[in-house]
Amino acid sequence: MERPAWAPRGIDISVPSVSRMYDFYLGGSHNFEVDREAARKAMEFMPGLPKIMQANRAFMRRAVRYAVSQGITQFLDIGSGIPTFGNVHEVAQAADPEARVAYVDHDPVAVAHSRAVLEGNDRAVIAAADLRRPQEIVKNPAISELLDLDRPVALLLVAVLHFIEDSDDPHAAVAELCEGLAPGSLIVITHASYEGIPLTQEEAGGAVGVYKDIRNPLVMRSREEIARFFEGHEMVEPGLVSMPNWRPDAPHAVEHEDPFAFSGFAGVGRKA
Amino acid sequence: MSIPAQSSGAPDTEPDGPEDRLRRFATIWSRAIFPSTATSMTRTEFEQHLLPLARGLSDILHARPFDAAPASEVGVALVAAHCTDPDTLSSTLGVIDSYLVLYCGSNGATALSTEDSRARCARIQHALAGGFTQALRERTLAEQEAIARSALTARSDAEQALHATEARFRAVFKDAAIGIGIADLDGNVLEVNDTLTRMFGGLEHHVRSHKINEWVHPEDSPQVWKYYNELVRGEREHYRVEKPYYRNDGTVLWTNLTVSLLRDSEGRPEYQLALLEDTTERRLLNLRLRYEATHDALTGLPNRTLFFERLEKALSADDGSRFGLCYLDLDGFKAINDSLGHASGDRLLVEVADRLQSCATAPGEMVARLGGDEFVALTTGPDTRTEVDELACRILGVLGTPVRLEGRELTVRGSIGIVEGPAGERSAAEVLRSADITMYRAKSAGGNRFELADAEADARAITRHGLTTALPAALERGEFFIEYQPLVHLGDGTVHGAEALVRWCHPQHGVLGPDRFIPLAEHTGLIVPLGRWVLEESVRQAHFWQERHSDGGPLRINVNLSPTQLHHPLLVAETVDVLERSGLEPGALCLEVTESALIGADDDLLKPLRQLAEMGVDIALDDFGTGYSNLANLRRLPVSVLKLDRSFTQGMQQHPADPVDLKIVEGIVSLAHSLDLAVTVEGVETGAQAEQLRELGCDTAQGWYYARPGAPDRIHSLLLADAV
Numbered sequence: 001m002e003r004p005a006w007a008p009r010g011i012d013i014s015v016p017s018v019s020r021m022y023d024f025y026l027g028g029s030h031n032f033e034v035d036r037e038a039a040r041k042a043m044e045f046m047p048g049l050p051k052i053m054q055a056n057r058a059f060m061r062r063a064v065r066y067a068v069s070q071g072i073t074q075f076l077d078i079g080s081g082i083p084t085f086g087n088v089h090e091v092a093q094a095a096d097p098e099a100r101v102a103y104v105d106h107d108p109v110a111v112a113h114s115r116a117v118l119e120g121n122d123r124a125v126i127a128a129a130d131l132r133r134p135q136e137i138v139k140n141p142a143i144s145e146l147l148d149l150d151r152p153v154a155l156l157l158v159a160v161l162h163f164i165e166d167s168d169d170p171h172a173a174v175a176e177l178c179e180g181l182a183p184g185s186l187i188v189i190t191h192a193s194y195e196g197i198p199l200t201q202e203e204a205g206g207a208v209g210v211y212k213d214i215r216n217p218l219v220m221r222s223r224e225e226i227a228r229f230f231e232g233h234e235m236v237e238p239g240l241v242s243m244p245n246w247r248p249d250a251p252h253a254v255e256h257e258d259p260f261a262f263s264g265f266a267g268v269g270r271k272a
Numbered sequence: 273m274s275i276p277a278q279s280s281g282a283p284d285t286e287p288d289g290p291e292d293r294l295r296r297f298a299t300i301w302s303r304a305i306f307p308s309t310a311t312s313m314t315r316t317e318f319e320q321h322l323l324p325l326a327r328g329l330s331d332i333l334h335a336r337p338f339d340a341a342p343a344s345e346v347g348v349a350l351v352a353a354h355c356t357d358p359d360t361l362s363s364t365l366g367v368i369d370s371y372l373v374l375y376c377g378s379n380g381a382t383a384l385s386t387e388d389s390r391a392r393c394a395r396i397q398h399a400l401a402g403g404f405t406q407a408l409r410e411r412t413l414a415e416q417e418a419i420a421r422s423a424l425t426a427r428s429d430a431e432q433a434l435h436a437t438e439a440r441f442r443a444v445f446k447d448a449a450i451g452i453g454i455a456d457l458d459g460n461v462l463e464v465n466d467t468l469t470r471m472f473g474g475l476e477h478h479v480r481s482h483k484i485n486e487w488v489h490p491e492d493s494p495q496v497w498k499y500y501n502e503l504v505r506g507e508r509e510h511y512r513v514e515k516p517y518y519r520n521d522g523t524v525l526w527t528n529l530t531v532s533l534l535r536d537s538e539g540r541p542e543y544q545l546a547l548l549e550d551t552t553e554r555r556l557l558n559l560r561l562r563y564e565a566t567h568d569a570l571t572g573l574p575n576r577t578l579f580f581e582r583l584e585k586a587l588s589a590d591d592g593s594r595f596g597l598c599y600l601d602l603d604g605f606k607a608i609n610d611s612l613g614h615a616s617g618d619r620l621l622v623e624v625a626d627r628l629q630s631c632a633t634a635p636g637e638m639v640a641r642l643g644g645d646e647f648v649a650l651t652t653g654p655d656t657r658t659e660v661d662e663l664a665c666r667i668l669g670v671l672g673t674p675v676r677l678e679g680r681e682l683t684v685r686g687s688i689g690i691v692e693g694p695a696g697e698r699s700a701a702e703v704l705r706s707a708d709i710t711m712y713r714a715k716s717a718g719g720n721r722f723e724l725a726d727a728e729a730d731a732r733a734i735t736r737h738g739l740t741t742a743l744p745a746a747l748e749r750g751e752f753f754i755e756y757q758p759l760v761h762l763g764d765g766t767v768h769g770a771e772a773l774v775r776w777c778h779p780q781h782g783v784l785g786p787d788r789f790i791p792l793a794e795h796t797g798l799i800v801p802l803g804r805w806v807l808e809e810s811v812r813q814a815h816f817w818q819e820r821h822s823d824g825g826p827l828r829i830n831v832n833l834s835p836t837q838l839h840h841p842l843l844v845a846e847t848v849d850v851l852e853r854s855g856l857e858p859g860a861l862c863l864e865v866t867e868s869a870l871i872g873a874d875d876d877l878l879k880p881l882r883q884l885a886e887m888g889v890d891i892a893l894d895d896f897g898t899g900y901s902n903l904a905n906l907r908r909l910p911v912s913v914l915k916l917d918r919s920f921t922q923g924m925q926q927h928p929a930d931p932v933d934l935k936i937v938e939g940i941v942s943l944a945h946s947l948d949l950a951v952t953v954e955g956v957e958t959g960a961q962a963e964q965l966r967e968l969g970c971d972t973a974q975g976w977y978y979a980r981p982g983a984p985d986r987i988h989s990l991l992l993a994d995a996v
Binding site: 011013020025026027028029030031032050053054057058060061082084085086108109110111112113115116249250253256258 | 307309310311312314315316317354356357411412415416418419421422423425426427429430
């Protein structure tokens with residue numbers, strides 16, 4: 001039976017959380033032993049996992065700066081997780097102090113932590129909502145108070161869509177979210193894929209298995225499937241590419257990247 | 273590790289000068305630790321970030337007096353730049369150990385000895401490692417505390433929300449208007465709400481002390497327990513049924529029951545949740561409404577609706593069974609109702625209903641009231657051929673006993689039409705129509721009898737339908753014609769006029785008399801144009817006769833007016849128009865109106881007749897003596913002629929004549945004459961009759977004795993005969 005919206009999910013910190021595992025990969029200590037144990041297990045199969053996370057952070061930083069350069073100062077970051085460093089509001093507000101950032105996550109611990117971190121910042125909020133129910137996000141009063149949805153917004157879906165299974169129809173959810181955004185809005189996506197990982201599919205599959213075991217399955221999608229998330233959008237140059245190849249800061253920066261950084265795809269689309 | 277020949281620093285630095293060497297040190301450092309950092313800075317940015325730290329290390333190396341302590345700040349700064357991996361520390365120490373003195377050893381104002389440099393470099397590493405470790409430890413503890421606090425906050429938020437949810441659920445459970453119960457899969461009741469306890473008549477103990485699979489009732493639908501077993505086996509998520517239960521006091525509780533399977537978090541069946549809505553009252557109401565909708569309020573017999581349901585069921589049977597239907601209409605019930613009043617009529621119907629009920633007690637038999645004084649009795653089964661006759665005989669038999677009503681004994685008789693046959697051939701409507709037609713045949717055969725339906729009789733009725741639809745076209749095609757029957761002066765035997773009688777020359781059925789189509793025309797309204805045509809045609813004919821026989825005195829023409837024509841607003845205008853156009857004087861026209869059409873006539877209805885009478889048109893009261901006319905009313909009517917019904921003259925056909933009939937006719941004539949009304953008699957068939965009527969004072973006569981209705985030239989020859 002579908003859980004009613006007002007019935008909360010229990011908090012069980014004995015179960016690994018993907019946002020706390022992400023924090024661990026990035027060298028943070030906002031995590032518990034269960035998270036570290038699962039993360040270490042995944043790293044046994046894919047030692048380069050931290051590099052993938054780092055590439056995600058770096059891409060996100062470039063994408064946010066790009067958005068600001070395009071005059072966009074409103075950000076909606078879904079699946080924001082545990083705030084560590086170089087968060088969207090830090091990057092955006094460094095580029096433009098007026099920038100407004102709404103974070104969304106469905107992990108109650110991540111939400112509580114974000115709330116503590118954002119205390120005193122009146123241009124950033126955190127809302128508890130689930131990407132699988134886009135209306136929860138669109139109709140969230142905290143978000144609609146902060147962001148003017150009649151003006152362009154940068155919608156960030158960084159390292160989150162690969163946690164939505166096909167049965168929950170992530171493409172429809174993204175389309176529903178974008179429907180409410182003004183023309184000129186940007187959609188920023190990174191997504192895991194077997195394409196680009198410097199390992200065999202069997203080896204990488206071990207890491208995928210770890211996520212399956214912790215009931216947060218990681219859904220690896222093909223480039224084609226990922227490209228479909230941008231339907232109705234015009235791709236910003238250079239299109240859908242591996243993370244380091246998306247608008248690198250320096251001409252030769254790509255040459256020095258860790259091979260794992262090229263796993264999966266990143267792209268930015270502009271709503272027509 | 274290769275050392276870059278050219279630093280990536282700003283162009284204003286002197287090649288291989290102190291600043292350039294410092295930058296080269298920072299580049300080496302950055303390359304060493306960048307792979308193990310988690311920073312989102314680019315390599316170039318990171319290198320720029322390390323440059324002030326490198327400068328700090330160089331300064332400490334050359335400081336006088338030497339103090340290694342500030343190097344701990346460099347360790348702190350590394351942690352602040354998210355270099356939290358222990359590898360960054362060992363790599364940093366390695367880089368300082370190998371390259372700090374090499375690249376920065378000669379940067380100071382005074383050169384250091386090699387030995388001194390090494391010692392200082394080692395001290396710097398110790399301090400940096402201490403600062404790094406301290407900072408990492410603090411950061412780790414702070415983050416651990418932060419995340420633990422967040423987890424606690426989230427958990428307490430969740431608990432509060434859960435508490436609120438539980439409170440809401442508790443309220444829903446407790447105050448719900450429907451009964452709610454939870455049981456385990458063995459049927460043990462774990463929890464019930466107050467509503468459910470009340471529905472079962474109190475005593476929660478009673479409700480809980482029985483396993484729910486013991487809550488059986490004889491009226492349980494067969495699938496209830498099948499669904500139940502499927503649900504507890506986990507093969508069904510829920511079911512919804514209408515289910516009766518025994519209350520604590522033994523009475524029946526009817527419910528709409530919805531049962532859902534509750535599973536645990538692993539998806540295993542765990543509990544069953546039952547929602548019960550008390551439908552006992554609604555069910556009773558439905559039963560009563562159903563009863564009222566299917567039964568006649570007066571007699572309590574099944575009504576038309578229920579009868580049709582049963583008949584349709586009987587007719588749709590495909591097991592070779594038959595049906596027999598008796599369609600009963602009481603004879604003369606209307607007269608009883610009119611004379612004794614509706615209340616008495618109703619009591620009579622109730623009595624008849626009771627008696628009929630007693631005739632149809634066998635299985636497969638039923639009696640229903642269709643409305644008014646029409647009843648039906650139905651029998652089904654294999655032997656209806658004999659049964660239906662017996663049923664009809666029983667019905668006529670029970671009706672034979674007089675009914676006592678208001679101190680009087682009334683004899684009730686009825687006419688029955690019987691239809692019998694195999695199921696599956698005809699529709700209910702067809703069967704009922706056939707029975708209706710047959711009943712009328714029994715009625716017109718004198719009543720108090722039954723008749724069996726036959727195809728030919730049905731066909732005649734069906735012809736009637738065909739005639740009705742053919743009427744309008746017949747008028748357009750000129751299929752109607754008029755015959756005239758002479759009216760004779762009883763005094764001198766001369767032809768006084770003629771009555772116009774309309775006929776239909778039907779292309780298939782031949783010549784049809786007015787009794788076959790006038791009621792149909794009356795029913796459809798076609799009587800108005802048809803009547804107008806008859807008036808025009810006969811007035812034109814009368815004028816023609818007068819032209820030809822101006823010496824034969826005024827020749828009158830009688831034309832019948834139907835009740836519908838009487839009500840037609842243009843009656844007077846059209847009559848005047850016809851007379852004017854033909855040139856016939858109004859006094860030569862007599863319009864015949866039946867007595868029954870004028871019963872209870874008010875002034876509005878009489879007004880057109882008065883206008884016509886004032887113009888000189890005679891009005892005759894046709895079929896006089898058949899209705900229940902109020903004689904006192906006669907003087908009020910604009911009538912100048914009474915046409916005595918043929919039933920009075922029938923009694924005079926035998927010899928000697930019936931003395932009562934003679935007296936009646938004598939009385940009527942005397943009454944009519946005293947009111948200044950002329951008397952015309954119809955149906956005169958013998959000379960003796962004619963003589964007798966003349967002696968009784970009747971003025972005019974018509975009948976076969978003089979002439980049958982015929983073509984207009986027949987009248988012409990009769991007139992000629994008179995003139996001779």
